[in-house]
Amino acid sequence: NAGVTQTPKFRVLKTGQSMTLLCAQDMNHEYMYWYRQDPGMGLRLIHYSVGEGTTAKGEVPDGYNVSRLKKQNFLLGLESAAPSQTSVYFCASSYDPGELFFGEGSRLTVL
Amino acid sequence: RKEVEQDPGPFNVPEGATVAFNCTYSNSASQSFFWYRQDCRKEPKLLMSVYSSGNEDGRFTAQLNRASQYISLLIRDSKLSDSATYLCVVSPFTGRRALTFGSGTRLQVQP
Numbered sequence: 001n002a003g004v005t006q007t008p009k010f011r012v013l014k015t016g017q018s019m020t021l022l023c024a025q026d027m028n029h030e031y032m033y034w035y036r037q038d039p040g041m042g043l044r045l046i047h048y049s050v051g052e053g054t055t056a057k058g059e060v061p062d063g064y065n066v067s068r069l070k071k072q073n074f075l076l077g078l079e080s081a082a083p084s085q086t087s088v089y090f091c092a093s094s095y096d097p098g099e100l101f102f103g104e105g106s107r108l109t110v111l
Numbered sequence: 112r113k114e115v116e117q118d119p120g121p122f123n124v125p126e127g128a129t130v131a132f133n134c135t136y137s138n139s140a141s142q143s144f145f146w147y148r149q150d151c152r153k154e155p156k157l158l159m160s161v162y163s164s165g166n167e168d169g170r171f172t173a174q175l176n177r178a179s180q181y182i183s184l185l186i187r188d189s190k191l192s193d194s195a196t197y198l199c200v201v202s203p204f205t206g207r208r209a210l211t212f213g214s215g216t217r218l219q220v221q222p
Contacts, residue, residue, distance in 0.1 A: 033209055040119070042198070042214035043155070058209060090154060098143055098202070100210065102154035 002026050006091050006103035013081045013110045021076040021106050023091030029101070031094045032074040033058075034066060036087040037105075043090065049074055081110045112137050115201050115213035123219045128189050132216045134199030135181045143202035144175055144182050148195045149215065155198055158184075189220045 004025045013019055023032065030051050035043040035058075045058030047066040055066045063085060065077045074093075078085060086109050092100040117134045124130045136144075144161035159166065161173040161182050172185040186193055199213035 031209075035212075040214060042115075043212035045209050045211075048209045059211075098145065098160065098210075099157045100147075100155075102156070104154055105152075 004091055004093055004101050004103040006089075006106050008106060009104065010107050011109070013078075013108065015082060015110060017081050018077070018079050019081065019108075020078075021089055021091070021108075023074045023076070023093075023103060025072055025074075025091075025093040025101070027093060027095070027101065028071070029093035029095050030071075031096070032068065033092045033094075033100065034064070034074065034076045035090045035092065036060065037090060038087050046076065046089075078108075081108075083110045086110045113213075114138060114211045115199055117199050117213040117216045119214060120217040121219050122216065123221060124189055125221055126189055126191060128220075129185065129187045130189055130218065131183055131185045132197055132199075132218075133181050133183050134213055134216075135179075136199075136201045137180070138201070138203050139177075139180060141180075141201045141203050143210075144173075145200040145202075145210070146171075146173055146182075146184050147198040147200055147212070149198055150195045155212075158197070186218075189218075191220050191222060194218055194220045 033048040034046040049068040052071040089106045091103045146158040147155040148158045149155040165174040170187045196215040
């Protein structure tokens, strides 16, 4: 079973460039999330979605946009990348808010 | 004050030892509590939920103290494979709100 798949797994950007991270889940989960993880900071919620067509801001939404046009996909966009967005990004999905299933992570470096 | 606080460690223990981690949370309205495990450079995975009455899963015991607003994880008979970072996770209420992760406590079990 694929579970939660994130693409790309690695990416290097220059300041000001844009990119989109794709998250796909095949478990028919309603809830999907984007987190970023930085050393010493733990996982911080960027945006989340409680169903197709809905999105909501998390703890650190600035500089990011998201879309959930299809239930199985949750896209995270960076319109103008900044070095502060260098991080590991994790997508997760869940049937209820308790048990999250995570993707393997996407490592983004912004130069 | 962080919503969820953990001692980052590392806790270095010999095989067979018993080790305990605590985690404090600031929101007294929090309803759901979990421990996740994260191996180095991997995604987090649910280890166990924490119930009001406490719960045990093999060598792992989790307890909740609502009065003092902390949860604990006890690992008995530590194995080398237990080496990982343990994330304390809290949900403010049972519902759609996303989880809040602590920064994690690193455990290193040594032969």
